[in-house]
Amino acid sequence: MKNTNNKSPNAIYFKSLLLVVILALASCNSKEKPEVVTIDATKTTEDVDVITITENQFTSGNMEIGKITKQPFSTVVKANGMFAVPPENQADVSAYFAGYVKNISLLPGDSVKKGQTLFTIENPEYLQVQQDFLEAKGRLNYLKSDYERQKELMVDNVTSKKSFLKAKSEYTVTLAQYQSLKKRLSLMNINPNSLTGENIRSVISVLSPIKGYATKINATKGMYLNPSDVAITVTNTDNLHIELKIFEKDLPMVKMGLPINVRLQNDMNKVYQGKVHLVNKAINTQDRTVDIHGDLINEDDAKLFAPGMYIEGEILTTTQEHSALPVEAIANIDNDYFVLVKENETNYKRVLVKIGATTNGFIQILNTDSFAPNTEFLTKGAFNLITE
Numbered sequence: 001m002k003n004t005n006n007k008s009p010n011a012i013y014f015k016s017l018l019l020v021v022i023l024a025l026a027s028c029n030s031k032e033k034p035e036v037v038t039i040d041a042t043k044t045t046e047d048v049d050v051i052t053i054t055e056n057q058f059t060s061g062n063m064e065i066g067k068i069t070k071q072p073f074s075t076v077v078k079a080n081g082m083f084a085v086p087p088e089n090q091a092d093v094s095a096y097f098a099g100y101v102k103n104i105s106l107l108p109g110d111s112v113k114k115g116q117t118l119f120t121i122e123n124p125e126y127l128q129v130q131q132d133f134l135e136a137k138g139r140l141n142y143l144k145s146d147y148e149r150q151k152e153l154m155v156d157n158v159t160s161k162k163s164f165l166k167a168k169s170e171y172t173v174t175l176a177q178y179q180s181l182k183k184r185l186s187l188m189n190i191n192p193n194s195l196t197g198e199n200i201r202s203v204i205s206v207l208s209p210i211k212g213y214a215t216k217i218n219a220t221k222g223m224y225l226n227p228s229d230v231a232i233t234v235t236n237t238d239n240l241h242i243e244l245k246i247f248e249k250d251l252p253m254v255k256m257g258l259p260i261n262v263r264l265q266n267d268m269n270k271v272y273q274g275k276v277h278l279v280n281k282a283i284n285t286q287d288r289t290v291d292i293h294g295d296l297i298n299e300d301d302a303k304l305f306a307p308g309m310y311i312e313g314e315i316l317t318t319t320q321e322h323s324a325l326p327v328e329a330i331a332n333i334d335n336d337y338f339v340l341v342k343e344n345e346t347n348y349k350r351v352l353v354k355i356g357a358t359t360n361g362f363i364q365i366l367n368t369d370s371f372a373p374n375t376e377f378l379t380k381g382a383f384n385l386i387t388e
Contacts, residue, residue: 049349049350050343050347050348050349050350051340051347051348051349051350051385052346052347052348053346053347053348053378053385054346055345055346058381061381062380062381063378063380063381063382064378064379064380064381065342065376065377065378065379066325066326066329066376066377066379067374067375067376067377068323068324068325068365068368068371068375068377069323069324069325070321070322070323070324071321071322071323071324071359071360071362071364072319072320072321072359072360073319073320073321073322073324073356073357073359073364074259074316074317074318074319074320074359075253075316075317075318075319076314076315076316076317077246077250077253077254077314077315077317078312078313078314078315079244079245079246079292079312079313079314079315080244080245080310080311080312080313081242081243081244081245081292081310081311081313082243082307082308082309082310082311083240083241083242083243083305083306083307083308083309083311084240084241084242084243084307084308085235085236085237085239085240085241085307086239086241088210089210089212089235089236089237089238089239090212090233090234090235090236090307091208091209091210091212091233091234091235092230092232092233093118093206093208093209093230093231093232093233093234094225094227094228094229094230094231095121095206095225095227095229095231096187096188096227097121097123097125097126097187097188097204097227098123098224098225098226098227099121099122099123099125099126099204099224099225100121100122100123100222100223100224100225101119101120101121101219101220101221101222101223101224101225101231102119102120102121102122102203102221103119103120103221104118104119104120104217104219104220104221104231105119106118106119106214106217106232107214107217108214108215108216108217109213109214109215110213110214111211111212111213111214112208112211112212112213112214112234113208113211114208114209114210114211115207115208116207116208117205117206117207117208118206118207118208118214118231118232118234119205119206119219119231119232120203120204120205120206121203121204121206121225122202122203122204123202124202126188126201126202126203126204127200127201127202129181129184129185129188130185130190130195130200130201131200132177132181133178133181133182133184133185133192133195134195134196134197134200136174136177136178136181137178139174140171140174140175140178143167143170143171143174143175144171144175146167146170146171147167147168147170147171149167150163150164150167150168151164151167151168188204189204189205189206189207190204206231208234209234210234210236211236212234212235212236212237212238213234213235213236213237214232214233214234215233215234215235215307216232216233217231217232217233218230218231218232219231219232235307237302237303237305237306237307238302239302240296240302240305240307241277241293241294241295241296242260242262242274242292242293242294242295242296242311242313243291243292243293243294244260244291244292244293244294244311244313244315245284245287245289245290245291245292246289246290246292246315247288247289247290248283248288248289248290250290251279251283251290253315253317254276254279254290254292254315254317255276255279256276256277256278256279257275257276258275258276258315258316258317259273259274259275259315259316260273260274260275260276260294260313260314260315260316261273261274261313261314261316262274262294262296262311262312262313263311263312263313264309264310264311264312265310265311265312268312271360272296272298272301273296273297273298274294274295274296274297274313275294275295275297276292276293276294276315277293277294277295278292278293279292279293280292280293292315294313322356322357322364322365323364323365323368324362324363324364324365325339325362325363325365325377325379326361326362326363326379326380327358327361327362327363328379328380328381328382328383329377329378329379329380329382330353330355330363330382330383331382331383331386331387333386333387336352337352337353337354337355338350338351338352338353338386339351339353339377339378339382339386340377340378340382340385340386341371341375341376341377342375342376342377342378348378348382348385350386351370353365353366353367353370354366354367
């Protein structure tokens with residue numbers, strides 16, 4: 001019988017050759033494919049890191065070029081506090097004598113002068129004080145004359161000692177009453193030297209003890225005031241100063257004369273300059289803090305603030321110079337920091353940098369050894385280009 005599975009040598013040779021060709025082609029394709037992907041990936045990475053800026057873009061964007069420079073960096077003690085005035089620059093004004101408020105026209109913020117009438121107060125009892133003073137004044141002249149006459153007679157042994165002692169006692173008691181009533185009239189702002197029976201009055205004026213501004217008004221017309229009631233608070237802001245609190249661990253680093261950077265809590269970008277004036281030697285046992293008093297270097301700045309405004313302060317203790325770039329030259333992307341390094345007139349390469357402290361608009365660059373000494377950076381306008 002004829003075997004149908006037998007094949008001719010030519011057919012077997014042809015199939016073998018075809019198989020070799022297919023394997024060879026498959027092998028070539030598998031080697032060439034990764035090389036193409038690698039080249040494309042490299043090209044894409046280079047396009048991302050290099051940014052082209054035309055001359056028109058550079059000018060219209062107000063961009064700037066700069067180099068790494070040495071900038072002073074200070075060790076900082078952070079503190080919170082407020083603006084305040086010395087105790088002698090603030091007065092809580094009350095009446096020494098009880099009465100009803102007859103007239104008051106001040107509003108919070110009104111400026112007042114020292115000795116200016118803040119309000120008037122009325123009480124019929126004021127009349128009795130003035131009457132008692134005038135009576136004591138009238139008796140005093142007679143008693144003084146009688147005492148001096150009895151004294152002369154006593155020397156000549158003409159009068160008795162009892163009469164002399166009586167005259168002396170009456171004069172001394174009346175003199176004490178007179179001086180006491182005279183002082184009370186002064187506290188009422190009534191001039192005892194010009195007081196007569198014709199100008200006795202039931203209304204007295206309450207004067208401002210200092211110049212400044214009426215910062216708090218508690219009294220109203222018709223209100224009854226006791227001597228302990230504070231009617232008006234007057235504050236003089238001429239000597240506005242800085243009051244800060246630091247933790248006790250920072251006390252050894254803070255000395256008199258050290259500079260202070262002051263910022264308002266609602267405007268952290270604006271910095272006002274001050275210096276340490278006093279360091280309290282006692283520690284607050286409740287919160288373990290120490291009070292620091294400072295003065296504003298620019299006295300005109302004090303006119304911008306009011307007592308009680310909350311502030312944040314930085315006390316600069318030690319200063320050293322470090323290599324730095326402006327804050328605008330650096331962009332933060334997922335906690336990595338990048339700059340744009342100038343390669344030629346139009347191309348800038350994005351480069352990773354390591355940063356340190358920040359001060360006065362500059363950031364410390366820790367890896368300056370990675371750059372040539374004359375390397376130029378895009379110092380203004382780089383942030384938006386890097387983050388896009």
